[in-house]
């Protein structure tokens with residue numbers, strides 16, 4: 001029950017392995033994230049944080065090492081099993097919202113729940129509750145193009161949490177916003193995360209935002225070091 005939500009052990013990854021263009025990105029990454037823990041991942045551009053988050057979220061596989069999600073070793077599991085765990089247990093947030101433009105805010109949060117077998121009524125209720133928690137319930141019927149950048153990201157946060165994941169992985173979730181908006185939107189994200197008690201790894205270049213998390217780590221030359 002007290003298993004870490006995420007455990008990465010000895011993760012290595014190179015692109016174009018064996019070719020003159022080989023790029024060794026991750027070199028023996030060990031990371032354990034406890035239930036409810038929020039970890040800041042700070043890395044210079046190109047250091048490999050997207051690669052690391054994709055491996056942790058089962059969107060990519062390492063060359064070596066193991067990924068455990070909530071106590072289950074995902075090494076060698078079938079694509080079907082990996083997809084199931086990813087859909088159920090992992091939420092993603094990116095720098096750009098990636099909302100579906102033809103659907104309203106609330107529909108963007110309802111759809112992933114329907115794909116997960118939740119009834120339409122329950123999905124709608126949860127979506128509205130999440131929008132309310134990030135302060136934009138009054139924008140529920142707006143399409144993404146009718147929302148500000150900060151509002152779009154708030155909707156993306158709700159969508160990531162729609163299926164009650166155990167682990168949130170966020171790649172520069174406010175990196176696309178001006179500093180004042182970034183600050184407010186980040187505060188909304190932290191409130192949402194703390195309110196649900198889920199674990200998170202949040203990549204950011206912003207050291208002030210990183211300081212608001214439980215632990216700060218830096219990706220440096222393919223390895224994790226304390227900030």
Ligand SMILES: Nc1ncnc2c1ncn2[C@@H]1O[C@H](COP(=O)(O)OP(=O)(O)OP(=O)(O)O)[C@@H](O)[C@H]1O
Pocket residue numbers: 015016023025043044045046047048049050051052
């Ligand atoms: N498919 C690929 N083939 C070859 N090299 C790649 C590939 N994907 C990423 N890389 C290289 O691996 C390194 C890490 O990429 P990654 O996208 O993980 O970095 P990042 O830290 O997320 O960068 P940024 O903050 O700029 O998004 C970079 O040098 C990149 O050029």
